[in-house]
Amino acid sequence: MRMTGLILLAALAAPAANAVEYQTVLPKQSTIHFEFRQMGVPIKGGFKRFTTQMTFDPAKPEAARAQIEIDLASIDAGSPEADDESAGKLWFNRSVHPKATFVSSQVRALGNNRYEMRGTLTLKGKSRDMVVPVTFAPGKNAATFDGAFVLRRLDFGIGEGMWADVNTVANEVQVRFRIAAIGN
């Protein structure tokens, strides 16, 4: 009993002692949400299915990498009607481009658990470089990485033709994500 207790204690103490490398993502605790304005009305949505591969060691942030792949069919665009519409050619053209991907290229520490992640977002066959601020919170059970950025949908041809009118559906889409991960 005493022995097991000691091992348990050692195991619990270990993360604090040595730097942890966060590599195992917890999908159920990770989220991607977005919000945009339609006729001045805020519309909330998100993606339910996405996979994240990452490695992050607070001691070596420059070596961190992240890759996110989003299944566009898992969209909640605010209403069933909008979900259906978003699959079409003018929006995501989902039959040709079923996924969106983000691949990080560089991570820079800003201090205070805040980081700047650069990378490439590919949506509908178009790739754009993005700079995303990310806040890291170690947490008890899992660490979280929270980020938010503004995506201009027209940069990716999301909403073409009649939908390109930004007075009806705004160009700016506020994206917020949370990736939860545990260290090994």
Next chain:
Amino acid sequence: MSVVMRYSTPAIVLHWLVALLIFAGFPLGVYMHELPLSPDKLKLYSYHKWIGVTVLMLVAVRLGWRLTHMPPPLPDGIAAWQRRASAITHGLLYGLMIAIPLSGWLMSSAKGFQTVWLGVLPLPDLVDKDKALGDLLAGVHQALNFTLLALVILHVAAALKHHFIERRPFLQRMAWGGKERT
């Protein structure tokens, strides 16, 4: 010829302003409903909601005015049952002019779309997003509207009957032709 008593000027202005908005908002609601999703559809939905909220605000003012200002007495020679029917109809019209925009506002919230009046004034969502509730309120909104349509037809027919068939200057009661009750 006796002088026609008329409603007060604010009552008349509000009556016709609200009537105009209803005559625009009602057919708009019927039309936009069937459209496939497009930016135009989103615009029309917004206009319809803005009209409805405007009606709600004007009717609130109108009720406040009505409760503090008696309408002119009805002319002699109108049967008692017609006086009663007119009082009931007017009461129902007021009730519907409040209930219809309210049901629309709640429906919109339940369907997950906040109402933002004229695109600038956000109204609070009084209910959470809830598909079943949204569908229920859509049915309520529609039923109330067709009740309103029937009552407005009755209302207009009665006004026209008093005016043209009974040949009394009845429409002047809700116009500037008459003499204001003081």
